[in-house]
Amino acid sequence: MALRRVAIDTYRENVAYLHRDCAVYRAEGFQALSKVEVRANGRRILATVNVVDDEALVGCHELGLSEDAFLQLNVSDGHTASVSQAEPPESIDALHRKISGERLNRDDYRNIIRDIAELRYSKIELTAFVVATQRDELDREEVYFLTEAMVASGRKLDWHDPLVVDKHCIGGIPGNRTSMLVVPIVAAHGLLCPKTSSRAITSPAGTADTMEVLANVELPFEQLADIVRDHRACLAWGGTANLSPADDVLISVERPLAIDSAGQMVASILSKKIAAGSTHLVLDIPIGPTAKVRSMPEAQRLRRLFEYVAGRIHLSLDVVITDGRQPIGNGIGPVLEARDVMRVLENDPRAPNDLRQKSLRLAGRLIECNPDVRGGDGFGIARDILDSGRALSKMNAILAAQGQKLFDHNNPQLGSLTFDVLATDAGVVTAIDNLQIARIARLAGAPKVIGAGVDLFRKLGDVVSMGDVMYRVHAGFQSDQIFARQASGKSTGYTLGRADEVPHVFVEF
Known part of the structure; x- marks a missing residue:
């Protein structure tokens, strides 16, 4: 034919x-x-x-x-x-047994994941597997088997270095672009940090989307390897490296179903890190009323599962529980987030302090992976690297190597169609809904329209008067602007009240 x-x-x-x-x-x-x-x-x-x-x-x-x-x-x-x-997948019997609620062994998961990576499963069969492993929550050994199988399904990188560091967040917090600050800081310290990141699926921007505002992120792996050798780091899209390819296939059905079970999350994240050659990982678990994880007991359960599987696959893991009550930084959307990142790197007084502080603390934890650094000294080292301009120099070198694009954070090219969302009452900001703010930014066009998104002017604890601007929405197309305006009209994502109603934060920094 x-x-x-x-x-x-x-x-x-x-x-x-x-x-x-x-x-x-x-x-x-x-x-x-x-x-x-x-x-x-x-x-x-x-x-x-x-x-x-x-x-x-x-x-x-x-x-x-x-x-x-x-x-x-x-x-x-x-x-x-x-x-x-096509011949039926060899693992179809194991799939049926999982649908029936049985516990699967190592070989079962290896066979299932191999067939998924080879695209032998239909979307219906994939959905059945995802739902079955979410409904009958995997025990911790099954999560290990799943993680191991996902690593084996693709390429595994070897950087020939005893210390390869990475930082990852479980997601759910808009504007949380700490990776773009952590990577140049730890690379300037001398650590190897080859960061391969994902694009947004349901969020207003992924790290790769924001980095693409500044430089090319879709590069052949051989070129990325050269960049890492020359600069000790990269910030690129991970799709060209064929790392844990079954994970990308599973995500294609997990996200539309809004399924993100603990076992699947652990296997997804850790398989990608092991496949990328990481030896040490700092994992960020934000908690808050509208974060993925909403309580400290839930965060601790997830931490223990991550630590168990990481121990089995010989990955040194440092879990950090952070503030997920509100978006990080001011901008939500690729250009707005790139603006915030560059302002932090340039020590601009307009830089969002929450993004700066969180990035320094995460970078400090990674720097403490270096056996020559005493515990507790990492934050100060990271701060000195940022304040001295060394982090900015390292970022500029990475951008140049990846193909730097013109970007002026003092005059970023934002969506020209704007509207402001105003406070309808006076009071203190007591809550910001991460999910609603992210939804408004996506309806405005982010991340496909890189200049679209939400620019926040008020954060938790701020005192506002009636008519004050809470945030500004940028869109590139009239239809997007209309959709975002309708959504913000139904719910601004902000709650006003008294100062004593601001929820407490539980963090481990």
Whole structure:
């Protein structure tokens, strides 16, 4: 059959399009959503069948492929391909046993994760696995088996250095761009910190989205390795390194379902870190009324699970419980967050102090991984590196190596369509809803519109008068502005009250 590129983004799922009157479709007895094997150019992919009735999309003698599927074969339109029924995944029996609530062993998880990484599972089967492991919460040994299997499913990097550090946050806090400050600080101290980050899926910006405002983040792995060797660090998108690829597939169904169970979270994070070659990790667990983790007992349970699995996979782990009551920094959205980061690096008086302080404390904990640094000295070392300008110099070197882009934090190119959200009463800010503020920023266009987002003017404990500006929303398109305005009209995300109603913070710094 002749291949046809169908310009549809199916988000991490290979889709094959066959016309209903296609002779192959009729002869092979294909059904919609069944799995097929496509071979062309010496390559093979598995894809899910969608049936087409319009020859303008796919003709009777053609095999259409979605964008990702077509690119994997590395051919041109019209290239000849063969298609056949795909064999069922070998691990399907283990999947059925997990759906029934059974405990699986190491080999079961290795087989399931291998089939997931090879895209042998349909979205329905993936969803069944995610729901089954969330409904019947995995015991801690199962989480270890899952983590180990996810590491084995892809590439594992070796930097040939006894101390490779990383910092990670479990997420859920808008504006929390501490990685972009921690990396240049610890690299300026001499530690190896090859930071591969993700793009946003449900948040207004991921680290890679914000870094992309300043420099290229989609670089060949060989180039990234050269940058790390030269500068002791990088800040790049992790998709080019093929690290724990099954995790990316699982995330594609976890996020739409809003499923983020403790076991899946631990396996996802730790598998990526081990695959990236990290030996030491500082893990940030924010707690707050609208954070992922909402109480100290819950945070401690999660910490113990992380520590158990990290110990089994020989990763040195330092868990830090932090303030998740409100967004970190002032800007939420790629350009706004890049502005905040550069202001901190340049010691600008307008820099958000909460972002500066949290970054220094996390960097200090990583610096204390160095056996030559005494416990408790890391914060002071990190502060000296930032105040002296060494962190800024290191960041500028990383940006230049990755392909620096023009960016002026004094005049950032923000979305030109704006509106202000005002206080409807007088009082003290007693709560800021992380989820609602993030939702408004996304409706305004972030992260796809890099200049879109929310610029916060008030934080917890601030005294406000009626009519004061709480935050400003930036959008690039009128429709986005309308959606964001409607959302903020239903709920601003801010609560006003008395000073004694501000919730207490429980942190371990």
